[in-house]
Amino acid sequence: MAIRGLGSRITLLLPLGKGLGGHRDSADPVGTAGAAPAGDADTMPAMDAPAAPASAVATGSTAPLVAVVGATATGKSDLAIALAERLDGEVVNADALQLYRGMDIGTAKVTAPERRGIAHHLLDVLEVTEEASVSAFQRDAREAVAGLRSRGRVPILVGGSGLYVRAALDEIEFPPTDPALRTRLEQRAEQDGAEALHRELADTDPEAARTIGVHDTRRIVRALEVGELTGRPFTAFLPRPRHHDPATVQLGLRLERPLLHERIRARVHRMVDHGLLEEIRALRERGLDEGRTARRAIGYEQGLAVLGGTLSCEQAIEDTIAGTRRLVRKQDTWFRRDQRVHWLAADAGEGLVDQAIARIETAATAGSAQQS
Numbered sequence: 001m002a003i004r005g006l007g008s009r010i011t012l013l014l015p016l017g018k019g020l021g022g023h024r025d026s027a028d029p030v031g032t033a034g035a036a037p038a039g040d041a042d043t044m045p046a047m048d049a050p051a052a053p054a055s056a057v058a059t060g061s062t063a064p065l066v067a068v069v070g071a072t073a074t075g076k077s078d079l080a081i082a083l084a085e086r087l088d089g090e091v092v093n094a095d096a097l098q099l100y101r102g103m104d105i106g107t108a109k110v111t112a113p114e115r116r117g118i119a120h121h122l123l124d125v126l127e128v129t130e131e132a133s134v135s136a137f138q139r140d141a142r143e144a145v146a147g148l149r150s151r152g153r154v155p156i157l158v159g160g161s162g163l164y165v166r167a168a169l170d171e172i173e174f175p176p177t178d179p180a181l182r183t184r185l186e187q188r189a190e191q192d193g194a195e196a197l198h199r200e201l202a203d204t205d206p207e208a209a210r211t212i213g214v215h216d217t218r219r220i221v222r223a224l225e226v227g228e229l230t231g232r233p234f235t236a237f238l239p240r241p242r243h244h245d246p247a248t249v250q251l252g253l254r255l256e257r258p259l260l261h262e263r264i265r266a267r268v269h270r271m272v273d274h275g276l277l278e279e280i281r282a283l284r285e286r287g288l289d290e291g292r293t294a295r296r297a298i299g300y301e302q303g304l305a306v307l308g309g310t311l312s313c314e315q316a317i318e319d320t321i322a323g324t325r326r327l328v329r330k331q332d333t334w335f336r337r338d339q340r341v342h343w344l345a346a347d348a349g350e351g352l353v354d355q356a357i358a359r360i361e362t363a364a365t366a367g368s369a370q371q372s
Contacts, residue, residue: 062247063149064364067094067157068356069165070253071331072324073263074346077110079253080158082353084118087154087360091115092144093122094159094168097297099137100126102283105276106299108267121148128294129287135174138167142244162334163239169248172239175226185221194220201227208234241338249363251356252341257328259347264324268299268317277303277313298323 066089068080080091093099097107101124104111109123121144126132145155145168159165166172189197194217201223202209208223223234255263280288280303288295288304295304299320305311311319335341342359344352 062245063089063152063154064360065145065155065157065169065245065248066360067165067169067248067250068253069158069162069250069335069341070160070346071255071260071328071335072108072160073260073267073328074253074255076158076160076253077108077114079251079352079356080156081110081114081116081118083356083360084154084156085116086353086357087156088152089154089156090119090121090148092141092148092155092157092168093120094137094141094157094161094164096132096137096159096161096164097294098123098159099132100124100128100294102128102279102286103294103297103300105271105274105279106297106303127286128283128291131292134163134167137164138172138174141168145245160331160335162331166239169243169245169250170239171242171244173237175232175234175237176229178225178229181228182221182225185224186217189217189221197221197224200224205233205235211235241340243340247364249360250338250341251359252335252343253346254343255346260328261325264328265321268321268324271299271320272313272317277306280304281307298327 066083066087068076068083070076077091083089084091095107097103098109099122100107103109110120122137122140125140141157141164145157148155157165157168167174185197194215197217197220198209198212198214201212201220205223205227208227212219212223226232226234226237276299280300283294283300284304284307288300295301302311302316302319302323306313306316342363344355344359346352348355
């Protein structure tokens with residue numbers, strides 16, 4: 001859903017408060033046509049972005065940090081761009097896969113024309129051979145938000161990667177890692193079985209053991225690694241629903257599941273029609289096969305199988321549709337358990353942006369009253 005012709009401005013009631021400190025839609029694995037320009041979006045100048053109106057952000061006030069969240073194919077990117085136009089804001093990406101340079105069609109990365117002159121941050125910052133880091137994203141996203149506020153702009157965070165959204169918005173501490181220790185634990189899991197490591201975890205960190213499945217080798221290894229490195233239980237580092245910035249407003253887009261499934265099927269076919277397989281072929285030449293994170297993305301994993309001769313194109317399409325629907329269920333579960341999200345109907349038409357702004361105003365007013 002493209003939302004056009006939204007040039008008017010509003011005056012926000014903004015709470016006074018401290019910024020994020022520190023001196024960039026969606027975990028969408030299926031895409032629309034077109035490819036974003038290569039290069040780091042943070043190094044690209046804003047394309048004729050309008051100057052902030054005097055009434056939008058009063059001197060000394062903290063601009064709201066608006067987050068647009070929800071499942072794949074609900075129209076988060078369109079809403080984020082429309083809000084940026086109305087609020088004199090800029091968009092900060094919170095889609096883990098859109099961090100990757102060249103993964104454009106298969107991640108629904110907005111193209112330059114689709115951005116309509118709105119600057120986007122944290123797009124195209126990793127090569128496909130690099131592993132995405134949530135802790136690094138947290139640092140970069142908060143730096144981007146602080147930079148936008150310093151210029152009087154409203155930051156609009158958008159994405160469906162639940163943990164990345166929480167990392168940017170919430171008080172989350174990320175424990176250290178030790179590749180050598182992790183390798184030793186992984187080797188033990190292979191030799192002795194995940195059950196043996198889970199029994200060890202039950203002795204050293206019973207709370208973590210109760211929440212981690214006996215066969216979830218990856219999380220068992222991580223919990224043991226964290227315990228050995230920090231001497232603290234793994235659960236001490238789990239995210240809690242407390243915003244890092246009190247001026248945060250989360251907007252969620254929801255859509256009835258049958259309609260969402262129709263959108264997903266159409267998008268997968270459109271993705272293929274617009275050259276996803278060719279994109280994957282080009283990325284494979286740049287090391288996609290070696291990428292620990294990128295190669296496992298829905299749509300890309302299936303495309304690599306087609307190029308490798310182990311999957312037909314027709315089966316790859318069906319597998320991508322099924323995988324995306326499973327992702328949607330996980331996204332729904334993740335975001336709907338967060339009681340701070342203000343939910344909006346994704347199919348509300350032209351009235352969606354006005355509804356979103358009304359929610360932002362209401363939340364900002366409530367936040368101001370709580371801090372006064």
